Amino acid sequence: MPSLKIHRQYQSGLAKIIALDNSVFEAILTALRKTVPALPLDDLVTNLESEVENTNHDDLVNILESIIPIYALKKTYAWTVEELADELIAAVDKFEELSNLSTEEKERFCEKLNGLLMPNSFLESASKAKDVLKVYLLPSGIPADDFPIKSKVELEAEFKKFAEEWRVETGMLSLVTQKSMHQAYQRIIGMGQPVIPLILRDLEQKPDHWFWALRAITGDNPVKPEQRGRMKQMALAWIQWGKEHGYEW
Amino acid sequence: MSGKLEYRKILRFPNLELTEYQVTSEETVDYNCFAFAAGEEECRWDPVDPDGYWPDGVSRELTLEAFIQAYQTIGYEPCENRDLEPGFQKIAIYTYNGQPQHAARQEEDGKWKSKLGDWEDIEHELEGLENPNYYGVVQQILKRAIIPINIS
Numbered sequence: 001m002p003s004l005k006i007h008r009q010y011q012s013g014l015a016k017i018i019a020l021d022n023s024v025f026e027a028i029l030t031a032l033r034k035t036v037p038a039l040p041l042d043d044l045v046t047n048l049e050s051e052v053e054n055t056n057h058d059d060l061v062n063i064l065e066s067i068i069p070i071y072a073l074k075k076t077y078a079w080t081v082e083e084l085a086d087e088l089i090a091a092v093d094k095f096e097e098l099s100n101l102s103t104e105e106k107e108r109f110c111e112k113l114n115g116l117l118m119p120n121s122f123l124e125s126a127s128k129a130k131d132v133l134k135v136y137l138l139p140s141g142i143p144a145d146d147f148p149i150k151s152k153v154e155l156e157a158e159f160k161k162f163a164e165e166w167r168v169e170t171g172m173l174s175l176v177t178q179k180s181m182h183q184a185y186q187r188i189i190g191m192g193q194p195v196i197p198l199i200l201r202d203l204e205q206k207p208d209h210w211f212w213a214l215r216a217i218t219g220d221n222p223v224k225p226e227q228r229g230r231m232k233q234m235a236l237a238w239i240q241w242g243k244e245h246g247y248e249w
Numbered sequence: 250m251s252g253k254l255e256y257r258k259i260l261r262f263p264n265l266e267l268t269e270y271q272v273t274s275e276e277t278v279d280y281n282c283f284a285f286a287a288g289e290e291e292c293r294w295d296p297v298d299p300d301g302y303w304p305d306g307v308s309r310e311l312t313l314e315a316f317i318q319a320y321q322t323i324g325y326e327p328c329e330n331r332d333l334e335p336g337f338q339k340i341a342i343y344t345y346n347g348q349p350q351h352a353a354r355q356e357e358d359g360k361w362k363s364k365l366g367d368w369e370d371i372e373h374e375l376e377g378l379e380n381p382n383y384y385g386v387v388q389q390i391l392k393r394a395i396i397p398i399n400i401s
Contacts, residue, residue, distance in 0.1 A: 174283060174366050175281075207279075228303075
């Protein structure tokens with residue numbers, strides 16, 4: 001596993017994430033989930049400014065510039081949240097300005113990383129992530145241009161592999177909450193927005209327990225109360241949602 | 250439809266091969282064991298999934314109390330034994346660490362039947378599905394009177 005070093009110009013962004021009030025951070029994540037993926041940074045900030053109270057333009061720019069490469073790193077190395085949190089905290093420890101963080105502050109940082117990485121897929125633009133990576137969190141010993149970005153074929157293969165593993169290992173379970181905690185299912189959630197068409201295609205072929213993942217990735221839920229528990233109706237609701245949001249599969 | 254489960258499935262429930270059982274349906278995700286026990290095969294009963302069906306007014310929590318209350322909405326009440334009682338239907342709730350994981354219903358001939366997650370329905374003995382890794386053990390039996398249907 002490569003170790004991280006963090007470019008000095010982004011230290012203040014990370015410091016702001018750590019210091020940010022949890023409720024404001026939650027508001028930022030909620031707003032990001034509603035945002036069209038791969039918007040330019042300025043547009044993202046403009047969108048967020050209208051949704052998030054108690055923060056200013058420069059802080060949002062700073063925070064987003066820090067969030068984008070963190071997300072990209074998780075995708076690039078397929079790290080778990082815990083592994084990424086460990087790496088980032090180790091890297092934060094190396095900052096002169098941040099080396100005196102208390103245990104409590106580090107825990108807050110971990111909590112925010114969890115919120116950031118698990119349900120959110122706001123920036124799946126490989127090119128954007130790659131550009132930011134060049135100037136930001138460079139794993140030592142790896143050339144900046146050598147970040148593997150997953151192709152559509154690779155993404156499909158990964159989805160198929162995780163889905164099969166998840167089905168085999170959780171088929172006997174009766175509760176979706178337990179099925180969705182399986183590592184392979186969580187990895188699919190971690191694939192973020194690009195996996196949505198693959199899930200919708202799978203749903204169209206045969207209803208399955210993808211609603212938890214879709215809710216987590218999109219922050220949305222088109223299922224009406226009277227449709228709850230009815231797999232075919234819920235699948236149709238999400239397929240319709242996908243079409244309305246411009247997804248093709 | 251009858252027969253035995255695939256070997257990979259049997260591995261999850263080693264007690265099954267030590268007892269009598271037979272497969273009675275195809276695989277489907279349309280319903281789960283909790284719905285099946287309630288006689289419902291068009292939806293999934295699940296208190297902790299926001300998209301799961303759960304009877305109105307019953308706590309959405311993974312506790313035996315919540316499941317008893319859910320089945321009470323369709324006429325079941327706690328009872329002491331799993332034996333066949335003419336005129337009554339019964340449900341058995343399996344728990345693991347106190348949390349409901351599975352449910353089976355008793356057929357008119359006294360045999361038990363349930364749905365294995367997203368897999369098939371099977372007719373089985375209650376002990377056949379007891380398992381420390383998944384369903385746990387039978388913790389609660391419920392029963393309700395069978396309402397006679399008058400055919401004139």
